[in-house]
Amino acid sequence: MAYNLLKGKKGIIFGALDNKSIAWKVAEKAHEEGAEFTLTNTPVALRFGELDELAKMCNSEIIPADATNMADIENIFKKTMEIFDGKIDFILHSIGMSLNVRKKKVYNDLNYDFLKKTLDISAISFHKILQVANKMDAINDWGSVVALSYVAAQRTLFGYNDMADAKSLLESIARSFGYIYGRDKKIRVNTISQSPTMTTAGSGVKGIDGLMDFTDRMSPLGNATAEECANYCITLFSDLTKKVTMQNLFHDGGFSNMGMSLKAMTMYNKAFEGELD
Ligand SMILES: NC(=O)c1ccc[n+]([C@@H]2O[C@H](COP(=O)([O-])OP(=O)(O)OC[C@H]3O[C@@H](n4cnc5c(N)ncnc54)[C@H](O)[C@@H]3O)[C@@H](O)[C@H]2O)c1
Numbered sequence: 001m002a003y004n005l006l007k008g009k010k011g012i013i014f015g016a017l018d019n020k021s022i023a024w025k026v027a028e029k030a031h032e033e034g035a036e037f038t039l040t041n042t043p044v045a046l047r048f049g050e051l052d053e054l055a056k057m058c059n060s061e062i063i064p065a066d067a068t069n070m071a072d073i074e075n076i077f078k079k080t081m082e083i084f085d086g087k088i089d090f091i092l093h094s095i096g097m098s099l100n101v102r103k104k105k106v107y108n109d110l111n112y113d114f115l116k117k118t119l120d121i122s123a124i125s126f127h128k129i130l131q132v133a134n135k136m137d138a139i140n141d142w143g144s145v146v147a148l149s150y151v152a153a154q155r156t157l158f159g160y161n162d163m164a165d166a167k168s169l170l171e172s173i174a175r176s177f178g179y180i181y182g183r184d185k186k187i188r189v190n191t192i193s194q195s196p197t198m199t200t201a202g203s204g205v206k207g208i209d210g211l212m213d214f215t216d217r218m219s220p221l222g223n224a225t226a227e228e229c230a231n232y233c234i235t236l237f238s239d240l241t242k243k244v245t246m247q248n249l250f251h252d253g254g255f256s257n258m259g260m261s262l263k264a265m266t267m268y269n270k271a272f273e274g275e276l277d
Contacts, residue, residue, distance in 0.1 A: 002032040002033055002034075003033065004033060004034045005033045005034070005234055005235070005237075005238040005239075005240070006030055006033040006034050006035035006089075006090075006234065006237055006238060007033070007034035007035075008034065009034070009035045009036075009089040009090060009237065010035065010036050010037060010080075010084040010086075010087075010088040010089055010090075011030065011035055011036075011037040011038075011088050011089055011090035011091060011092070011237065012037060012038050012040065012076060012077075012080050012088060012090075012091050012092070013026060013027050013030070013037050013038070013039050013040070013091075013092045013094070014040050014041070014067055014091070014092060014093050014094055014095055014129070015041060015092070015093070015094030015095045015096075016039055016041065016049075016051060016054055016094070017041060017045050017048075017049040017050075017051070017199075017200055018049050018050050018200065019050065019053075019054075020198065020199045020200065020226065021094065021199055021200070021226070022094050022148060022194065022197060022199060022226045022229050022230065023092055023094035024054055024226075025226045025227045025229065025230035026092050026094065026229075026230040026233045026234070027039060027054055027058050027060070028054075028057070028058070028230070029227075029230040029231060029233070029234050030058075030090075030233075030234060030237065031057070031058040031059070031060075033234055033238075035089075035090070035237070036059070036060070036084065037058070037060055037088075037090075038060055038061050038062070038063050038076070038079070038080045038083060039051060039054060039055055039058070039060050039061070039062050039063070040062065040063045040064065040065045040067075040076050041062075041064070041065075042064070042065070042066050042067075043064045043066075046062065046064055061079075061083055063075065063076045063079050063080065067093075067095050067121065067125035067128070067129065068120045068121055068124070068125050068128070070128060070132065073128055073129055073132045074132055074136070077132055077133060077136050077138045078136075080138075081136075081138060087137070087138055087139060087140045087143075088138060088139055088140070088143065089139065089140050089142075089143045089144070089237070090143060090144045090145070090146070090237040091129065091133065091139070091143075091144075091145045091146070092146055092147075092148075092233060092237075093125070093126050093129060093145070093146070093147035093148070094147075094148050095121060095122060095125055095126075096121070096122045096148075096163065096166070096201050097117075097118070097121045097122060097201070098114070098117075098118040098122065098161060098162050098163045098166070098204075099111070099114035099117055099118065100114045100115060100118060100161055100162050101118075101161050101162070101163060101204050101205070101206070102204060105161075106161070107161050107162065110161075110162055114162075115162050115165075118162045118163065118165075118166050119162075119165065119166050119169060121166075122163060122166035122167070122170065123166045123167070123169035123170040123173060124169070124173075126147050126170055126173050126174070127173045127177065129145075130145065130173070130177045130181065130189065131177075133145070134177075134180075134181060134184075134185075137185075139181075139185065139187050141185060141186045141187070142186050142187070142188075142239070142242055143185075143187045143188070144187070144188045144190075144236055144237045144241070145181075145187065145188065145189045145190075146190055146191070146192060146233055146236050146237070147170055147173075147174060147190075147191045147192075148191065148192055148194055148229070149167045149170055149171055149191040149192065149193045149194070149248060150163070150164075150167050150193060150194065150196075151193050151250070151252065151255065151256050152164035152167055153167035153168040153170070153171050153193070153248070154168075154256070155256075157211070158206070158207065159205055159206025159207050159211070160205060160206075161206070163205075170191060171191050171193075171248045174189045174190055174191045174246065174247075174248065175189075175246045177189050178190070178245045178246035179246060181245075182245050182246070187245075188236070188241070188242070188244060188245040189245055189246065190236055190244060190245060190246070190247045190248070190249055191247070191248045191249070192229065192232055192233065192236070192248075192249050192251050193248055193249065193250045193251065193252060193256065194224060194229045194251050194252065195212075195215060195219070195223040195224040195225075195229075195251070195252040195253060195255065196208060196211050196212045196215055196223065197223075197224075197225065197226050197229070198212065199226065214264075215252070215253075215255045216253075217261065217263045217264055217267070218255055218258045218261050218263075218264055219252060219253030219254045219255040219258065220253065220254040220258070220261070221253035221254050222253045223252070223253055223255075224251050224252055224253055228251070229251055232249070232251045236249075
């Protein structure tokens with residue numbers, strides 16, 4: 001059901017790759033809620049992904065860009081403001097990649113060139129986008145910028161590797177830039193910390209199946225899906241959350257505040273049956 005929450009709002013959505021991507025679901029929902037937006041991803045992703053299909057569905061233009069490249073980012077804002085004949089109201093940063101994870105380098109044997117890339121792609125790109133938007137005065141007052149994070153920024157989860165460091169930096173950037181953008185232009189900057197989700201990026205995480213099963217059992221409300229994450233993003237882009245800024249907002253069925261659940265305790269005890277006597 002649509003509520004017209006984003007009627008008249010314009011935006012940029014980074015990171016839709018295929019129909020499993022969280023950004024893809026956000027684009028679908030934003031379109032349903034009356035928003036207009038441009039879509040962007042890397043030239044490689046555009047070749048392998050299915051973004052044309054989404055663009056057609058949402059009546060959006062695609063602007064290819066590497067989110068680590070300042071000239072590309074400036075071009076996205078320039079073109080988007082030309083298309084909409086003015087400033088925008090929301091941005092989704094839904095970007096993450098680690099070559100250490102891809103190449104199976106473990107955390108105590110990191111390749112530091114890969115680490116620099118992880119941080120640049122998954123976190124510093126957020127700063128670059130905010131900095132360019134601010135300098136180009138591209139966002140209307142009371143606009144909203146959201147990036148997607150993960151609980152590994154606060155707690156150690158086996159296998160998340162250097163992406164945990166990237167997410168910590170991402171969340172810190174949201175706070176630091178959120179202060180400046182809020183103070184100067186009344187613009188909100190937040191991160192949403194989403195449950196593990198079976199997407200292309202998600203399936204790269206070591207032991208994702210077991211992890212998803214574990215967090216689903218531990219969370220009183222179960223894991224949040226990509227579509228549910230999209231719904232939450234829409235509320236943050238809407239005028240209903242005008243005073244929410246500089247926050248890392250957990251969207252994980254309660255997982256981040258759990259220690260031990262009845263289900264997990266039962267399974268744990270079962271695993272030691274016989275041994276305990
Ligand atoms: N899937 C999960 O379990 C999960 C959980 C919490 C948070 N997140 C975060 O959600 C966001 C979206 O991931 P997803 O799960 O939808 O996976 P996804 O693979 O569909 O999206 C990741 C996107 O990042 C893009 N990207 C990579 N390098 C880029 C670059 N240099 N410039 C521009 N774009 C680039 C990819 O092309 C892709 O579209 C990421 O920040 C991810 O860390 C995912």
